[in-house]
Amino acid sequence: MTEQSAVEDGGVREPSVVTQASSSGPDAHTAKTRPLRIAIVGAGPAGIYAADALMKSDAEVSIDLYERMPAPFGLIRYGVAPDHPRIKGIITALHKVLDKPQVRLLGNIDYGTDITLDDLRAFYDAVIFSTGANADRALPIPGIDLDGSYGAADFVSWYDGHPDVPRTWPLEAEKVAVLGVGNVALDVARVLAKTGDELLPTEIPPNVYKGLVANKAVEVHVFGRRGPAQAKFTPLELRELDHSPTIEVIVDPEDIDYDEGSEAARRHSKQVDMVANTLEQWAIRDAGDRPHKLFLHFFESPAEILGENGKVVGLRTERTELDGTGNVKGTGVFKDWDVQAVYRAVGYLSQNLTNLPFDDQAGTVPNEAGRVLIDENADGAARYLPATYVTGWIKRGPVGLIGHTKGDANETIACLLDDAPGFTPAERPDPEAVIEFLEGKGIPFTTWAGWYRLDAHERSLGEPEGRERVKVVEREDMLRASEPHKV
Missing domain, CATH: 3.50.50.60 (FAD/NAD(P)-binding domain)
Structure with a gap:
């Protein structure tokens, strides 16, 4: 059995929470529970579907979705032809997921530059990569x-x-x-x-x-x-x-x-x-x-x-x-x-991700059902990167339609929840801790409330011409409209 082997109890998964010792006060040595803290890197359909699967499980979760762009939705915004409103309508469903209180969007943050895997491990119990292929x-x-x-x-x-x-x-x-x-x-x-x-x-x-x-x-x-x-x-x-x-x-x-x-x-x-x-x-x-x-x-x-x-x-x-x-x-x-x-x-083709193994030929992170695979032991048993997962095209390659990513996410999340009892708890799980970290580095990150402001701005640009919206291109203009840090 590996360190991330499935943990089952009569075939029924128990709600996943993390138990930690309180560090102060009269009950300093009593255990308390908190939501499972999950970071998802990539706020396109794959990442958002993973967040949705987590929230639909029995687990109590707190999720931060990281996105390199100031705006979410990945290839829906930047990979679908503009004359395809039917496909872009998927954004309506994705919106509902990001509106949930368990999810927080942190945009304009570049993984590997602004934040590293070691950084994420300090703030989260597990990390999911859904960076797609561009x-x-x-x-x-x-x-x-x-x-x-x-x-x-x-x-x-x-x-x-x-x-x-x-x-x-x-x-x-x-x-x-x-x-x-x-x-x-x-x-x-x-x-x-x-x-x-x-x-x-x-x-x-x-x-x-x-x-x-x-x-x-x-x-x-x-x-x-x-x-x-x-x-x-x-x-x-x-x-x-x-x-x-x-x-x-x-x-x-x-x-x-x-x-x-x-x-x-x-x-x-x-x-x-x-x-x-x-x-x-x-x-x-x-x-x-x-x-x-x-x-x-x-x-x-x-x-x-x-x-x-x-x-x-x-x-x-x-x-x-x-x-x-x-x-x-x-x-x-x-x-x-x-x-x-x-x-x-x-x-x-997907891009190589810092501190993760990568298959250059397949253009994917090696994995088994979403668990990031390092290699095999001498006895042939698989070794996985602890509490690290992939979903979407970085997991399976750029095949299938957007809808296929739902099943992909469900598989990855099932593995994560099975592994959760064995996670090493994050050192700084307080949701505000990572905000202090980002602010301390001077990163102008955007939020879900910021997307609403950018969305309203783009719609206002299109209104005089009878268009639904006019997309803002310049990153600085996107940031200005989003008002970074403001929630």
Whole structure:
């Protein structure tokens, strides 16, 4: 058994509290109980769902959610396309969690710089990391470093008004390639193909609108190396491409092909079948006259980004074919495409976290069911980092939709609560102790009350234009509107 083995009593988990000796007064040697103090690093959906799971358990908890940005919600705020109000509606549910008295938001705090794991251990009984994934996964093909070759995550951060990226984006290319057939690829392609005026009713900030108005793209080509049955689009996201009055979606009938593995995938997944049906319908319809063309190409594997004088001038792909299992093999037939910019949307990658083990290949913190795994003893028994957990994409990798993080959080929290009786109590568990620490370091941290002030400010910016909000981009402006430290 390890130091974090599950502790059960007849299969029923008892409410988790921490017992500590009182340090002063007439009862200095009597034991008293207090809520379990938990720090969650990362206030996106994964972290907020973990907080929710803790509060829905039988445990008495006190939770601090740490966030590197001045505002919460992670990829919902900085990773979802602005023309997706349905997905952004998830914020309403997350709001309800953060409104709970057991949760406190501490924003504009960078883990590893402003506060360390040792610091957190002094103030909390356990720490959960839910830092997500916000970098682009590498694509090792020739020409990937040319001027005009971009990562989708960087572009998404720009159009979502992330304060830590440049305020301008080069949109000079008339023909653009997007590599990947997931929802991020669709977001990137759709934003590139839409006009600035189409996106103006959303929350995009003025610098993004100005950039999109100047966008010269009239053709966007999305490339997938496998077939329609292997595309990772969700049906709703795919159909939304066709809703724009300025975008003509085009699918080549020759790209509609299935093998035995593909047909099996369609039979076993309604979602796969719906995507395939939509693509089939688009492949047989007559071309329309909308001004911007968005091509969805299948069975084209990116082989090289072509360049001249250090700039992108084209993309070379190899034609693939199905092998019977749903996978593909190369045919040795190559084609060059006339494009002046290439965006790779081949997956997100998590960042290494200070003082935690990290799997560079998987882009995750090694773990078992959320317990951070150090290594194995000589006898093969797992060794875990005490009272340290992960959830969300830093735990499982950037796969699945936002809803999948709920099950992920539930698994991690179940492990934490099972381990709680064996935790070493925090030295300074008083909730005010960490506030004194942050103030002593001069960190202008934001709060949940500060988010309400920033939210009201952004809404006031949008009101004169009939928009729900206009997102504030500059970090200093966000801090000014949030009024750091004020609760």
